[in-house]
Amino acid sequence: MPYIRPESLKEWREVTDKFHKLPPAMHATDREEYQRQLVLTKLFDAAGVRMMVGTDGGGQAPGQSIHQEFDELAKAGLSPLKILQMTTLNPAEFLDRTATMGSIDVGKNADANVAAQFPLLINQGMGVELTVREKLNFKGPVYFSEHHLSHAASAFFCSPFEEAAIMTVDGVGEWATCAQFAGRGASIEKRREIHYPHSLGLLYSALTAFLGFKVNDDEYKIMGRASYGEPRFRAEFDQLIELHSDGSFTLSLPYFSYV
Secondary structure (H helix, E strand, O other): OOOOOHHHHHHHHHHHHHHHOOOHHHHHHHHHHHHHHHHHHHHHHHOOOOOOOOOOOOOOOOOHHHHHHHHHHHHOOOOHHHHHHHHOHHHHHHOOOOOOOOOOOOOOOOOOOOOOOOOOOHHHOOOHHHHHHHHHOOOOOOOOOOHHHHHHHHHHOOOOOOEEEEEEEEEEEOOEEEEEEEEEOOEEEEEEEEEOOOOHHHHHHHHHHHOOOOOOOOHHHHHHHHOOOOOOOHHHHHOOEEEOOOOOEEEOHHHOOOO
16 A cells, blocks of 8 residues: 555545445445356356456556455466466467567566565465565565475474485475475575476365365365275376376376366
Protein backbone atom coordinates (compact mmCIF):
# COMPACT_ATOMS: atom_id res chain seq x y z
CA MET A 1 0.00 0.00 0.00
CA PRO A 2 2.72 2.60 0.71
CA TYR A 3 3.86 2.29 -2.93
CA ILE A 4 0.44 3.11 -4.45
CA ARG A 5 -0.25 6.64 -5.67
CA PRO A 6 -2.58 8.57 -3.30
CA GLU A 7 -5.25 9.09 -5.96
CA SER A 8 -5.27 5.38 -6.85
CA LEU A 9 -5.43 4.41 -3.18
CA LYS A 10 -8.33 6.83 -2.62
CA GLU A 11 -10.29 5.33 -5.52
CA TRP A 12 -9.58 1.80 -4.33
CA ARG A 13 -10.83 2.57 -0.80
CA GLU A 14 -14.00 4.22 -2.13
CA VAL A 15 -14.88 1.17 -4.24
CA THR A 16 -14.07 -1.17 -1.36
CA ASP A 17 -16.28 0.81 1.05
CA LYS A 18 -19.20 0.73 -1.41
CA PHE A 19 -18.83 -3.04 -1.77
CA HIS A 20 -18.89 -3.64 1.99
CA LYS A 21 -22.09 -1.58 2.30
CA LEU A 22 -24.02 -3.74 -0.18
CA PRO A 23 -26.95 -5.81 1.22
CA PRO A 24 -26.08 -9.32 2.48
CA ALA A 25 -28.13 -10.90 -0.32
CA MET A 26 -25.93 -9.22 -2.92
CA HIS A 27 -22.81 -10.47 -1.17
CA ALA A 28 -24.23 -14.01 -1.28
CA THR A 29 -24.92 -13.63 -5.00
CA ASP A 30 -21.40 -12.34 -5.56
CA ARG A 31 -19.92 -15.34 -3.75
CA GLU A 32 -21.95 -17.75 -5.91
CA GLU A 33 -20.86 -15.93 -9.05
CA TYR A 34 -17.25 -16.05 -7.86
CA GLN A 35 -17.40 -19.84 -7.50
CA ARG A 36 -18.82 -20.14 -11.02
CA GLN A 37 -15.99 -17.96 -12.33
CA LEU A 38 -13.43 -20.27 -10.71
CA VAL A 39 -15.01 -23.31 -12.35
CA LEU A 40 -15.23 -21.55 -15.72
CA THR A 41 -11.58 -20.46 -15.55
CA LYS A 42 -10.47 -24.03 -14.89
CA LEU A 43 -12.63 -25.29 -17.78
CA PHE A 44 -11.03 -22.74 -20.11
CA ASP A 45 -7.60 -23.89 -18.98
CA ALA A 46 -8.47 -27.57 -19.45
CA ALA A 47 -9.72 -26.77 -22.97
CA GLY A 48 -6.42 -25.15 -23.87
CA VAL A 49 -7.70 -21.57 -24.02
CA ARG A 50 -4.82 -19.09 -23.87
CA MET A 51 -5.46 -16.55 -21.12
CA MET A 52 -3.74 -13.44 -19.76
CA VAL A 53 -3.76 -11.76 -16.38
CA GLY A 54 -5.01 -8.20 -16.08
CA THR A 55 -7.39 -6.28 -13.83
CA ASP A 56 -9.47 -3.77 -15.78
CA GLY A 57 -12.15 -2.86 -13.21
CA GLY A 58 -12.29 0.49 -11.44
CA GLY A 59 -10.73 0.84 -8.03
CA GLN A 60 -8.04 -1.77 -8.57
CA ALA A 61 -4.88 -1.25 -6.56
CA PRO A 62 -1.97 -1.41 -9.05
CA GLY A 63 0.45 -4.24 -8.42
CA GLN A 64 -1.45 -5.53 -5.42
CA SER A 65 -4.36 -6.47 -7.69
CA ILE A 66 -2.11 -8.58 -9.89
CA HIS A 67 -0.78 -10.43 -6.84
CA GLN A 68 -4.36 -11.07 -5.75
CA GLU A 69 -5.21 -12.29 -9.24
CA PHE A 70 -2.39 -14.84 -8.95
CA ASP A 71 -4.06 -16.11 -5.78
CA GLU A 72 -7.47 -16.38 -7.43
CA LEU A 73 -6.07 -18.24 -10.44
CA ALA A 74 -4.36 -20.68 -8.07
CA LYS A 75 -7.70 -21.20 -6.28
CA ALA A 76 -9.24 -22.02 -9.66
CA GLY A 77 -6.74 -24.87 -9.99
CA LEU A 78 -4.35 -23.42 -12.56
CA SER A 79 -0.77 -24.55 -12.24
CA PRO A 80 1.87 -22.00 -11.17
CA LEU A 81 3.58 -22.40 -14.53
CA LYS A 82 0.36 -21.51 -16.36
CA ILE A 83 -0.13 -18.45 -14.14
CA LEU A 84 3.41 -17.26 -14.84
CA GLN A 85 2.89 -17.76 -18.58
CA MET A 86 -0.34 -15.73 -18.37
CA THR A 87 1.75 -12.87 -16.97
CA THR A 88 4.60 -12.96 -19.46
CA LEU A 89 4.60 -15.18 -22.53
CA ASN A 90 0.88 -15.17 -23.42
CA PRO A 91 0.50 -11.36 -23.51
CA ALA A 92 3.69 -11.03 -25.57
CA GLU A 93 2.41 -13.53 -28.15
CA PHE A 94 -1.06 -11.94 -28.23
CA LEU A 95 0.44 -8.48 -28.82
CA ASP A 96 2.98 -9.88 -31.31
CA ARG A 97 5.84 -8.52 -29.21
CA THR A 98 7.83 -11.68 -28.47
CA ALA A 99 10.92 -10.05 -30.00
CA THR A 100 11.09 -7.57 -27.12
CA MET A 101 9.18 -9.12 -24.20
CA GLY A 102 7.55 -12.23 -22.79
CA SER A 103 10.68 -14.18 -21.89
CA ILE A 104 14.01 -13.64 -20.19
CA ASP A 105 16.75 -12.84 -22.68
CA VAL A 106 19.46 -10.27 -23.28
CA GLY A 107 18.04 -7.05 -24.71
CA LYS A 108 14.40 -7.81 -23.93
CA ASN A 109 12.21 -5.56 -21.82
CA ALA A 110 11.23 -6.61 -18.31
CA ASP A 111 7.43 -6.77 -18.37
CA ALA A 112 7.22 -8.50 -14.98
CA ASN A 113 9.35 -8.47 -11.87
CA VAL A 114 9.91 -12.02 -10.62
CA ALA A 115 11.63 -11.75 -7.27
CA ALA A 116 14.30 -14.16 -6.11
CA GLN A 117 11.86 -15.70 -3.64
CA PHE A 118 9.10 -16.19 -6.24
CA PRO A 119 7.32 -19.38 -5.18
CA LEU A 120 5.68 -21.96 -7.35
CA LEU A 121 2.98 -22.04 -4.72
CA ILE A 122 2.24 -18.48 -5.65
CA ASN A 123 -0.23 -17.60 -2.92
CA GLN A 124 2.25 -18.35 -0.13
CA GLY A 125 5.06 -15.95 -0.82
CA MET A 126 4.12 -12.81 -2.73
CA GLY A 127 5.37 -9.62 -1.20
CA VAL A 128 7.45 -11.22 1.56
CA GLU A 129 10.02 -8.44 1.59
CA LEU A 130 7.40 -5.68 1.52
CA THR A 131 5.52 -7.36 4.36
CA VAL A 132 8.66 -7.64 6.49
CA ARG A 133 9.52 -4.00 5.94
CA GLU A 134 5.99 -2.70 6.51
CA LYS A 135 5.04 -4.80 9.55
CA LEU A 136 8.42 -4.65 11.30
CA ASN A 137 9.47 -1.21 10.07
CA PHE A 138 12.71 -2.89 8.98
CA LYS A 139 15.16 -0.77 6.97
CA GLY A 140 18.05 -3.20 6.53
CA PRO A 141 18.72 -5.68 3.72
CA VAL A 142 16.46 -8.71 3.31
CA TYR A 143 18.19 -11.86 2.04
CA PHE A 144 16.54 -14.82 0.35
CA SER A 145 18.31 -18.16 0.50
CA GLU A 146 17.57 -20.81 -2.12
CA HIS A 147 15.11 -23.43 -0.92
CA HIS A 148 17.26 -26.52 -1.43
CA LEU A 149 20.43 -24.80 -0.28
CA SER A 150 18.64 -23.99 2.97
CA HIS A 151 17.74 -27.65 3.42
CA ALA A 152 21.30 -28.72 2.66
CA ALA A 153 22.78 -26.16 5.06
CA SER A 154 20.46 -27.11 7.91
CA ALA A 155 21.57 -30.73 7.57
CA PHE A 156 25.29 -30.33 6.88
CA PHE A 157 26.19 -27.47 9.22
CA CYS A 158 24.52 -29.26 12.14
CA SER A 159 26.24 -32.56 11.39
CA PRO A 160 29.56 -33.82 12.79
CA PHE A 161 31.03 -34.21 9.28
CA GLU A 162 33.73 -32.05 7.72
CA GLU A 163 32.88 -33.32 4.25
CA ALA A 164 29.68 -34.80 2.90
CA ALA A 165 27.70 -35.46 -0.25
CA ILE A 166 24.29 -33.85 0.21
CA MET A 167 21.08 -34.57 -1.67
CA THR A 168 17.78 -32.77 -1.12
CA VAL A 169 14.48 -34.07 -2.46
CA ASP A 170 11.31 -32.00 -2.14
CA GLY A 171 8.16 -30.97 -3.95
CA VAL A 172 9.63 -27.82 -5.41
CA GLY A 173 11.69 -24.85 -4.27
CA GLU A 174 12.01 -21.98 -6.74
CA TRP A 175 12.34 -24.22 -9.83
CA ALA A 176 14.45 -27.04 -8.37
CA THR A 177 12.82 -30.26 -7.12
CA CYS A 178 15.97 -32.24 -6.31
CA ALA A 179 19.50 -30.97 -5.77
CA GLN A 180 22.96 -32.43 -5.15
CA PHE A 181 25.63 -30.57 -3.18
CA ALA A 182 29.16 -31.09 -1.88
CA GLY A 183 29.77 -29.86 1.66
CA ARG A 184 33.28 -29.03 2.84
CA GLY A 185 34.02 -27.17 6.04
CA ALA A 186 32.05 -23.93 6.02
CA SER A 187 31.03 -24.07 2.33
CA ILE A 188 28.42 -25.89 0.28
CA GLU A 189 28.78 -26.19 -3.49
CA LYS A 190 25.84 -27.03 -5.72
CA ARG A 191 26.64 -29.78 -8.24
CA ARG A 192 23.39 -30.32 -10.14
CA GLU A 193 19.61 -30.00 -9.98
CA ILE A 194 16.42 -31.48 -11.38
CA HIS A 195 13.83 -28.84 -12.23
CA TYR A 196 10.05 -28.51 -12.14
CA PRO A 197 7.82 -30.10 -13.36
CA HIS A 198 9.84 -33.29 -12.77
CA SER A 199 9.44 -33.80 -9.03
CA LEU A 200 9.34 -36.83 -6.75
CA GLY A 201 7.52 -34.78 -4.14
CA LEU A 202 4.80 -33.71 -6.56
CA LEU A 203 4.57 -37.29 -7.83
CA TYR A 204 3.88 -38.35 -4.26
CA SER A 205 1.29 -35.61 -3.87
CA ALA A 206 -0.39 -36.60 -7.14
CA LEU A 207 -0.72 -40.19 -5.94
CA THR A 208 -2.05 -38.93 -2.61
CA ALA A 209 -4.79 -37.00 -4.43
CA PHE A 210 -5.49 -39.94 -6.78
CA LEU A 211 -6.16 -42.18 -3.77
CA GLY A 212 -8.65 -39.70 -2.35
CA PHE A 213 -6.50 -38.08 0.34
CA LYS A 214 -5.68 -34.42 0.95
CA VAL A 215 -2.55 -33.05 -0.72
CA ASN A 216 0.06 -31.36 1.49
CA ASP A 217 -1.52 -33.00 4.52
CA ASP A 218 -2.20 -36.72 4.12
CA GLU A 219 0.99 -37.88 2.43
CA TYR A 220 2.11 -39.49 5.68
CA LYS A 221 -0.93 -41.77 5.55
CA ILE A 222 0.11 -43.07 2.15
CA MET A 223 3.67 -43.49 3.38
CA GLY A 224 2.52 -45.55 6.37
CA ARG A 225 0.25 -47.78 4.32
CA ALA A 226 2.86 -48.40 1.62
CA SER A 227 4.87 -50.65 3.95
CA TYR A 228 1.90 -53.05 4.19
CA GLY A 229 1.34 -53.35 0.45
CA GLU A 230 2.71 -55.37 -2.42
CA PRO A 231 4.07 -53.86 -5.70
CA ARG A 232 1.03 -54.98 -7.71
CA PHE A 233 1.01 -51.81 -9.79
CA ARG A 234 4.70 -51.68 -10.69
CA ALA A 235 4.01 -51.84 -14.42
CA GLU A 236 1.54 -48.93 -14.20
CA PHE A 237 3.92 -46.96 -12.01
CA ASP A 238 6.74 -47.42 -14.53
CA GLN A 239 4.61 -45.44 -16.99
CA LEU A 240 4.67 -42.43 -14.66
CA ILE A 241 8.41 -42.04 -14.17
CA GLU A 242 11.55 -42.90 -16.11
CA LEU A 243 14.87 -43.45 -14.34
CA HIS A 244 18.07 -42.56 -16.20
CA SER A 245 21.56 -44.02 -16.00
CA ASP A 246 22.97 -40.90 -14.31
CA GLY A 247 20.52 -41.23 -11.42
CA SER A 248 18.15 -38.52 -12.65
CA PHE A 249 14.52 -39.04 -13.63
CA THR A 250 11.71 -37.53 -15.70
CA LEU A 251 7.97 -37.79 -15.18
CA SER A 252 5.53 -38.67 -17.93
CA LEU A 253 3.81 -35.28 -17.84
CA PRO A 254 0.51 -36.18 -19.60
CA TYR A 255 -0.44 -38.05 -16.43
CA PHE A 256 -0.13 -34.97 -14.20
CA SER A 257 -2.62 -32.09 -14.09
CA TYR A 258 -0.43 -29.71 -12.06
CA VAL A 259 1.67 -28.83 -15.13
